[in-house]
Amino acid sequence: MKLKNIFFIAFFIILYSCASLPSASTTLTQEVIDEASDMHSLNKSLIQRIFTEKKKQVSFFIEKTYTPTLIKKYEALLPDTLNYKKELPNIIQGIVPVIMQKKDSLLTIIDNQEQKLMKQLDDSYNEYSKAASSLQNLVNSAVKVKTTEENVLKTVDKLTGNKINFQKIESNLDSILAKSSTFFSKLNTIEKTLK
Secondary structure (H helix, E strand, O other): OHHHHHHHHHHHHHHHHOOOOOOHHHHHHHHHHHHHHHHHHHHHHHHHHHHHHHHHHHHHHHHHHHHHHHHHHHHHHOOOOOOHHHHHHHHHHHHHHHHHHHHHHHHHHHHHHHHHHHHHHHHHHHHHHHHHHHHHHHHHHHHHHHHHHHHHHHHHHHHHOOOOOHHHHHHHHHHHHHHHHHHHHHHHHHHHHHO
């Protein structure tokens, strides 16, 4: 959610601080969106590798440390009179389920952590994608408006031979709007006084 807000704020600042948006802004924002998508895939791949390595370490620990320690523990419990060669298959059958249960328990914990982290990563990326899509639409619209404005001005310039000063017209319109709002404000005050 924070990433989404930061993304919008940054682009709105850029959007409103510039006098106009260049046409390349559309391409640039799309490249940023594509780069973020690639980064999301890379992050997921990295997380999968990390957790695969953790699973390998658990398996190695079970085979090389836990199993020999457990066998020694069971050996200490067995009486000296027991024929190990004859009873070894029975002993292994008793030990293997305990070992597998411990291994499965540890791997389940790791799997749950991986799934939780992947979900958080996907949720965060989905929020970013929504924000980026909205931003892309805004930039596309702004660029279209700018392009249309430029085309209209070029057409008017061709028709009038550069006789119309659009900046002066805009300034006059702003002045008229300011005066009319003052006039309507005064008119509103008079109306309230009359009532």
